[in-house]
Amino acid sequence: MLKQEILSKNQQIVLDYIEKVNEPIKAYSILHNVQKKGIKAPLQVYRALDKLVEIGKIHKIESRNAFVACKNSNCQISKATAFSICESCEEVSEISDSKLSKYLKNFQDKAGMKFNKYNLEFFGLCKKCSIK
Amino acid sequence: MLKQEILSKNQQIVLDYIEKVNEPIKAYSILHNVQKKGIKAPLQVYRALDKLVEIGKIHKIESRNAFVACKNSNCQISKATAFSICESCEEVSEISDSKLSKYLKNFQDKAGMKFNKYNLEFFGLCKKCSIK
DNA sequence: TACACAATGTTATATTATAACAATTAACAC
DNA sequence: GTGTTAATTGTTATAATATAACATTGTGTA
Ligand SMILES: [Zn+2]
Ligand SMILES: [Zn+2]
Ligand SMILES: [Zn+2]
Ligand SMILES: [Zn+2]
Numbered sequence: 160m161l162k163q164e165i166l167s168k169n170q171q172i173v174l175d176y177i178e179k180v181n182e183p184i185k186a187y188s189i190l191h192n193v194q195k196k197g198i199k200a201p202l203q204v205y206r207a208l209d210k211l212v213e214i215g216k217i218h219k220i221e222s223r224n225a226f227v228a229c230k231n232s233n234c235q236i237s238k239a240t241a242f243s244i245c246e247s248c249e250e251v252s253e254i255s256d257s258k259l260s261k262y263l264k265n266f267q268d269k270a271g272m273k274f275n276k277y278n279l280e281f282f283g284l285c286k287k288c289s290i291k
Numbered sequence: 292m293l294k295q296e297i298l299s300k301n302q303q304i305v306l307d308y309i310e311k312v313n314e315p316i317k318a319y320s321i322l323h324n325v326q327k328k329g330i331k332a333p334l335q336v337y338r339a340l341d342k343l344v345e346i347g348k349i350h351k352i353e354s355r356n357a358f359v360a361c362k363n364s365n366c367q368i369s370k371a372t373a374f375s376i377c378e379s380c381e382e383v384s385e386i387s388d389s390k391l392s393k394y395l396k397n398f399q400d401k402a403g404m405k406f407n408k409y410n411l412e413f414f415g416l417c418k419k420c421s422i423k
Numbered sequence: 424t425a426c427a428c429a430a431t432g433t434t435a436t437a438t439t440a441t442a443a444c445a446a447t448t449a450a451c452a453c
Numbered sequence: 454g455t456g457t458t459a460a461t462t463g464t465t466a467t468a469a470t471a472t473a474a475c476a477t478t479g480t481g482t483a
């Protein structure tokens with residue numbers, strides 16, 4: 160089968176909401192906010208999230224147990240992700256830097272492991288929070 | 292106060308166990324295994340883990356919610372961590388590559404964020420699992 | 424001693440995520 | 454269309470991960 164292009168009902172509901180809020184959001188927060196659309200149980204959210212992550216529509220911010228919509232149009236599969244995270248205001252941005260991604264894709268570890276995916280999270284202070 | 296060098300009782304118990312098992316281990320698994328040492332509640336484990344992470348004795352593998360002892364002697368504070376993770380056998384190794392760490396420490400994102408920490412997780416197949 | 428702070432002990436609870444199973448719907452070959 | 458398969462959904466219950474709140478004890482230091 161080709162990469163899925165048409166989303167199922169629940170997948171679309173969850174994706175629509177994540178894209179609308181435009182910031183990292185947690186699974187149970189999604190649940191509360193889509194209950195009016197008919198989604199009632201955590202599993203319905205988690206199943207949609209799993210699929211959306213798999214096809215690269217969203218990413219999981221591992222250190223925060225939160226999900227964000229992909230902002231990187233050429234990132235159709237979540238195999239090479241990088242984020243900046245402000246430890247003060249919790250703002251998260253997806254980093255799109257071709258030199259960085261090239262460097263990491265080509266990285267060879269000494270143990271000879273074959274990598275097919277990476278996730279990188281930078282932490283610090285965003286511009287706004289630096290001033291304060 | 293200077294960087295803590297002497298660990299408290301619970302911190303030492305938890306660290307000893309993590310160093311002994313020598314692979315990523317989860318908080319509740321630690322709890323079960325140190326109960327004979329007198330640690331009874333999750334919170335006692337989590338508090339020790341928090342401190343051990345803070346001082347760089349252990350690291351959290353975010354994608355696995357698991358903890359490993361630091362193998363990188365010059366990594367006294369968990370500010371720059373990189374791991375390789377086998378998606379088949381779940382073996383985890385801490386990557387110690389000065390070029391990589393230099394590259395990431397110097398990385399400047401376009402939004403002008405000031406980074407003070409990063410965590411990188413590579414996923415793939417270890418040598419053993421590649422053969423199968 | 425007195426103070427501040429770190430660590431402990433304990434109970435309860437919050438948060439995040441999955442198991443198990445039945446029912447329904449979509450995709451596709453014939 | 455029929456049958457077959459896989460994907461998706463619905464539902465209840467439960468597992469796994471993590472923190473809140475509060476009282477107490479230990480430790481370093483002025
Ligand atoms: Zn992306
Ligand atoms: Zn900020
Ligand atoms: Zn380390
Ligand atoms: Zn392996």
